Amino acid sequence: MNRHPAPTFQRTDAQCNLCGTGMHLEAGEACPLCASTPPQRVMRSVFQALPHGLLAQRTLAPAPGPHGLDERWFAGRATPADLALADRAGAIDALDNLSARGVVYLDGDGGAIGALLALNCAPCSVIAMDVAEPGGGARQRATLLLRDPADAARWLPWLQAWHGPGAVAASVVEDPFAALRTELAVWQAEQRECSFWWRDDDLVADSPALRRLAALSQRHDAPVLVAVIPAQADAELASASAGGMPTLVFCQHGWGHINHAGAGQPNSEFGPERDAHDAEADLARGGERMRALFGERFMPVMVPPWNKLSPALAARLPALGLGGVSQYLAEPHAPVAGLVRVDTHLDIVDWRNGAGVREPAALVERLVAILQMRRNGQLREPIGVLSHHRVMLDGTWRFLDQLLAVTAGFSCVRWLHPRDVFQGMTSMIQTEAQCAA
Numbered sequence: 001m002n003r004h005p006a007p008t009f010q011r012t013d014a015q016c017n018l019c020g021t022g023m024h025l026e027a028g029e030a031c032p033l034c035a036s037t038p039p040q041r042v043m044r045s046v047f048q049a050l051p052h053g054l055l056a057q058r059t060l061a062p063a064p065g066p067h068g069l070d071e072r073w074f075a076g077r078a079t080p081a082d083l084a085l086a087d088r089a090g091a092i093d094a095l096d097n098l099s100a101r102g103v104v105y106l107d108g109d110g111g112a113i114g115a116l117l118a119l120n121c122a123p124c125s126v127i128a129m130d131v132a133e134p135g136g137g138a139r140q141r142a143t144l145l146l147r148d149p150a151d152a153a154r155w156l157p158w159l160q161a162w163h164g165p166g167a168v169a170a171s172v173v174e175d176p177f178a179a180l181r182t183e184l185a186v187w188q189a190e191q192r193e194c195s196f197w198w199r200d201d202d203l204v205a206d207s208p209a210l211r212r213l214a215a216l217s218q219r220h221d222a223p224v225l226v227a228v229i230p231a232q233a234d235a236e237l238a239s240a241s242a243g244g245m246p247t248l249v250f251c252q253h254g255w256g257h258i259n260h261a262g263a264g265q266p267n268s269e270f271g272p273e274r275d276a277h278d279a280e281a282d283l284a285r286g287g288e289r290m291r292a293l294f295g296e297r298f299m300p301v302m303v304p305p306w307n308k309l310s311p312a313l314a315a316r317l318p319a320l321g322l323g324g325v326s327q328y329l330a331e332p333h334a335p336v337a338g339l340v341r342v343d344t345h346l347d348i349v350d351w352r353n354g355a356g357v358r359e360p361a362a363l364v365e366r367l368v369a370i371l372q373m374r375r376n377g378q379l380r381e382p383i384g385v386l387s388h389h390r391v392m393l394d395g396t397w398r399f400l401d402q403l404l405a406v407t408a409g410f411s412c413v414r415w416l417h418p419r420d421v422f423q424g425m426t427s428m429i430q431t432e433a434q435c436a437a
């Protein structure tokens with residue numbers, strides 16, 4: 001037997017649905033008797049459609065407040081206006097704070113909200129409605145967000161019966177990490193160790209974004225190799241990062257992130273067109289400054305700005321005291337004696353879109369492809385995730401946070417310390433020190 005028979009309703013849209021007055025209401029105006037606003041009446045109309053017992057608000061006696069709405073439905077927010085999508089972060093925030101039964105109402109376009117939630121790694125069920133404003137009759141859009149798809153399936157017929165089937169549409173914001181979970185389950189089953197590492201570029205000064213990076217890294221116990229632009233770094237940065245950022249270590253991001261490429265050429269600081277003597281002098285003073293500022297927290301790894309490094313200069317890095325190099329998907333290269341190369345493979349910032357948020361599902365798809373290459377032996381280094389704390393928007397931070405959280409659920413995953421990533425380099429440096437001694 002169906003426990004949820006299709007509902008039927010008798011609605012009277014001519015009345016204010018909060019105080020019941022039959023007085024004529026102008027579309028978009030407050031009720032003269034109870035002062036309810038149109039959004040409040042629309043919201044009540046949404047709630048009235050839901051099955052009795054699912055909704056605390058329906059069982060309450062006429063309200064303590066003027067509108068009679070249970071604020072538990074608004075994730076602790078005081079008024080419907082707070083949830084207007086003009087405050088786009090509000091939708092994400094509200095979803096984060098959903099209770100177990102969790103639902104939240106928003107003004108706005110359900111499709112746009114769905115896209116926004118997808119971009120922010122917030123899987124849920126979305127029910128978008130076009131609602132007649134009780135009393136005034138104007139149409140308003142409303143959206144329910146539900147954590148549990150079963151709730152969406154159960155409530156959809158009730159909402160359709162109340163508002164009309166054509167006025168209600170349901171959709172799903174998929175979990176972008178589902179494919180990653182599936183792939184990692186294979187690693188787990190095959191008892192392989194899956195190693196990741198994390199690099200962040202372009203550090204120049206202490207900032208709220210740097211603190212956010214440090215806190216995220218510490219919370220997930222995932223150390224970061226932060227590439228510093230030496231010419232712009234100063235003692236203030238060194239002392240700020242020395243206190244309270246125990247999971248960060250630092251490496252050299254060129255010298256000044258200054259473009260020396262000719263007109264029409266892609267940007268580069270250490271490309272082939274650069275005079276070798278000048279380039280080496282820049283790298284040497286960069287290394288000196290990094291050692292002076294960061295001491296033991298400096299790792300002698302060179303991250304070339306704009307990902308460009310001439311092979312001739314790469315061959316000179318060990319002589320300049322730089323035993324490691326890290327690029328983003330570097331072109332094929334001849335090995336250099338004394339130089340350990342470990343690249344990054346997943347750049348989480350969408351640079352084509354003005355440092356925007358990259359589609360999480362696309363990022364995960366790419367990551368899964370890299371994991372499969374690794375599993376097939378086509379890639380032999382730990383998987384490097386690349387971030388840029390200075391430019392990242394909330395959605396990118398959320399992706400990173402969730403990536404770290406999802407991988408933490410698999411005991412096969414390890415986020416390596418950069419010192420372990422460049423392990424060969426460490427032993428090489430020790431060997432040199434021993435030889436010198």
Ligand SMILES: [Zn+2]
Pocket residue numbers: 016017018019020021031032033034035036
């Ligand atoms: Zn009223």
Ligand SMILES: [Zn+2]
Pocket residue numbers: 201202253257305306
């Ligand atoms: Zn850079």
